[in-house]
Amino acid sequence: MKPAPFAWCAPATLDEALDLLAGHADAARILAGGQTLGPLLNMRLATPSILIDINGIGELAGLHPDLAGLTIGALTRQSTLEDDPALAALQPLIAMAIPHIAHRAVRNRGTVGGSLAHADPAAEWPALVTLLGAQLLARSKSRGMRLIGADEFFITHLTTALAPDELLCEVRVPPSPPGAGYAVLEFARRHGDFAVAGAMVRLTSDAGGKLTDPRLVLFGTGRRALRARRAEAMLAGASAGTALFAAAAATAATEIDPYDDLHASAEYRRHLAEVLASRALEEALARMNGKRHD
């Protein structure tokens, strides 16, 4: 057997899952899609004594659009989002990002909540919720319900603000601003691999053509997905243009704290971040101006 022995349980309701977490917080891990936990168990890098399998808790899955935005259940599979024809109109950035997440067989199991709770700095979901200003709803027996802003949720590499007895239950994404243009760009060695570096952008403008509330997030380039706030400040209130975008991208590349690993040096990541940020800004502008429809 590949994984070390563990005790397994599959609660049928959220309440039951929270009871189990409360009773076994230190020993238990939540098993959702298993696309990250599975490899860790198989390689015995993780040896939890208890797995609480939440795949049978239907109330944790699904999309619920309303006036306040889009609520995404933590157990929603990536492929459910990929196949939802309404998503591109509701949340264009999410629809654009999903195909970058691994491969279809992984998206069929992998969940939104699992990706967020794992908090890999090169993954798409932490970058998405950071850019979109989403709120993450956690529940536990000890604290009840807690809404955590994306900025507070990610502490560092693989570390979130979730307490050991808390379960991430849903993601609340504010509505997409009218007329927004988005872009997602990644550089990866193979389609579907984790990004060596990536950039996401949202642009909106006022009646006079000045950029309003621009968002630029870089990921795979530090301990967590990062809003490049100094670059955003350069863009805010300015008229979009190639020189401005190049300057903002160069600034963004100074805001990150990239790392060396097998795939790329820190300096190469910084270079990629600047190039991707600049291209993502141009792409988002083209979409905002209706010159690009893909």
Added chain:
Amino acid sequence: MTEPSASPRPIRVSVNGVDHERTVEPRLLLSDFLRHDLGLTGTHVGCEHGVCGACTVAFDDQPVRSCLMFAVQADGHRIGTIEGMADGETLHPLQMAFWELSGLQCGFCTPGFLITARDFLARNPDPSEQEVREALSGNLCRCTGYQSIVAAVLEAARRLRQAPLAGLGKS
């Protein structure tokens, strides 16, 4: 209340349309269950951490990595493996195309490619070469260089568009 337990538990799984009842430890991978408990060795085990795609099977008709699921999670579900792809002696159009166009050499990765490609063509019957390459990017082949695999999937797509019923499997 469901208490956590490491003890073996009974499961009932439909594989290629046949019901199987076994008692398994929770840590038994679905891939090992198929191979060791059911003797269905067509599902190949490569990396065992979700990268190579060799162990891909259909879980309730959706391709998944069987090395990243536990057999207990398949309780009450339908699994489709490569053994269920042909209709008796009649190969699936994808299998025929792989055979005719040398979409395999050693064959180790082939079951995973076929299960992946069958689902892909069901969702996208008329793909471009680039779309085929992206759809297969989660499956590794160390023999072919992928050219012949991509050609085989495109050829199977063409044949399936002409005779769509030929692609109905038993999963």
